Amino acid sequence: MIVRDFIFWLSTKKKVTDAIARRGIKNGFALRFIAGEKIEDAIRACQELNREGRRISLNHLGENVTTVEEASNVRDGYVEMVRELDRCGIDGNISVKLTQLGLDVKPGGRELCQQLTDEILAQATRLGRDIEIDMEGSPYTDATLDIFEAVRRKRENAGLAIQAYLYRSEKDIERLAPLHPKIRLVKGAYREPRSIAYQKKLDVDASYCRLLDELLDGRFVTAIATHDSAMLDHARKRIAERGLGHDKYEFQMIYGIRRDLQQEIREQGHPLRIYVPYGTEWCPYFMRRLSERPANCWFVVKNLMAEIFTGNGSKR
Numbered sequence: 001m002i003v004r005d006f007i008f009w010l011s012t013k014k015k016v017t018d019a020i021a022r023r024g025i026k027n028g029f030a031l032r033f034i035a036g037e038k039i040e041d042a043i044r045a046c047q048e049l050n051r052e053g054r055r056i057s058l059n060h061l062g063e064n065v066t067t068v069e070e071a072s073n074v075r076d077g078y079v080e081m082v083r084e085l086d087r088c089g090i091d092g093n094i095s096v097k098l099t100q101l102g103l104d105v106k107p108g109g110r111e112l113c114q115q116l117t118d119e120i121l122a123q124a125t126r127l128g129r130d131i132e133i134d135m136e137g138s139p140y141t142d143a144t145l146d147i148f149e150a151v152r153r154k155r156e157n158a159g160l161a162i163q164a165y166l167y168r169s170e171k172d173i174e175r176l177a178p179l180h181p182k183i184r185l186v187k188g189a190y191r192e193p194r195s196i197a198y199q200k201k202l203d204v205d206a207s208y209c210r211l212l213d214e215l216l217d218g219r220f221v222t223a224i225a226t227h228d229s230a231m232l233d234h235a236r237k238r239i240a241e242r243g244l245g246h247d248k249y250e251f252q253m254i255y256g257i258r259r260d261l262q263q264e265i266r267e268q269g270h271p272l273r274i275y276v277p278y279g280t281e282w283c284p285y286f287m288r289r290l291s292e293r294p295a296n297c298w299f300v301v302k303n304l305m306a307e308i309f310t311g312n313g314s315k316r
């Protein structure tokens, strides 16, 4: 936990993130978790994953935009992305963050964000595709739920991530149940205080299993988004016991993480979707992935050391 907190703290230090951002793509270490900086890179990665029988969810990295213009540009980018997925015949959807779509814009961020989200959904509807809304830090939970609820009432092709570490999530799931939505259950990637979130892995895992039992009761389409073997075992057991069909669930994992488990899930015949992030704004996302597994840091340190001592970083 101390190492995670330290990496999280580092991720708020501009000098550190700038140094990583300058070298991450050039040296190649960012490409472990990011499909590239350009849409063409991401599409290539998606095509390869499709060939391996994995669906994708494409995310253009970025968060916390503060102007109407920036948020509208992000909307345009996502509309274009849905078209591109369609044009390339890719089996997949897109994932969006609401702070990318203007939630922080003052005044009127909520209304703007809902409008832009709905416009992306409208384009996705026209092409028979769906979108998933990521869940960000707790200052955004209420607004994210409200916007999700509003757009989901209008259109069925929106799904939402829910975080097992938040005490409130059970109530949030019950609130959304009448809409029968797609819910992506994740453990939660942000640093949240003890007053609102479980801190110990044991407690987060127990919450994950409890929420999973609820989500896999037939009222939802559930995305089981984790790389934790114990959570995967729990999910597989419930799916078998309840005889759930592929229309009721899928597993989801992140690009570049636990490819062994990705392979195992596919070999067992379960549907699997890979979350594929790309774009130039990869640093905060990259730091969150580092904080989840301090061993990942050695990979970065090794690359930076190689650059310092030999002038070369490894390319992946």
Ligand SMILES: Cc1cc2nc3c(=O)[nH]c(=O)nc-3n(C[C@H](O)[C@H](O)[C@H](O)COP(=O)(O)OP(=O)(O)OC[C@H]3O[C@@H](n4cnc5c(N)ncnc54)[C@H](O)[C@@H]3O)c2cc1C
Pocket: 133, 134, 135, 136, 161, 163, 184, 186, 187, 188, 189, 190, 225, 226, 227, 228, 229, 252, 253, 254, 257, 258, 274, 275, 288, 289, 290, 292, 293, 296
């Ligand atoms: C598809 C998908 C979408 C997500 N969307 C959101 C979201 O919208 N909001 C949000 O807050 N969080 C999101 N997350 C992140 C999630 O909350 C966790 O932070 C992350 O998945 C790590 O938790 P875990 O369930 O894999 O379990 P952990 O207990 O953290 O890890 C279990 C095992 O998985 C492997 N592992 C986990 N993380 C890494 C890593 N970074 N590098 C290498 N190995 C790793 C390790 O082997 C580890 O022992 C998403 C995760 C996935 C898979």
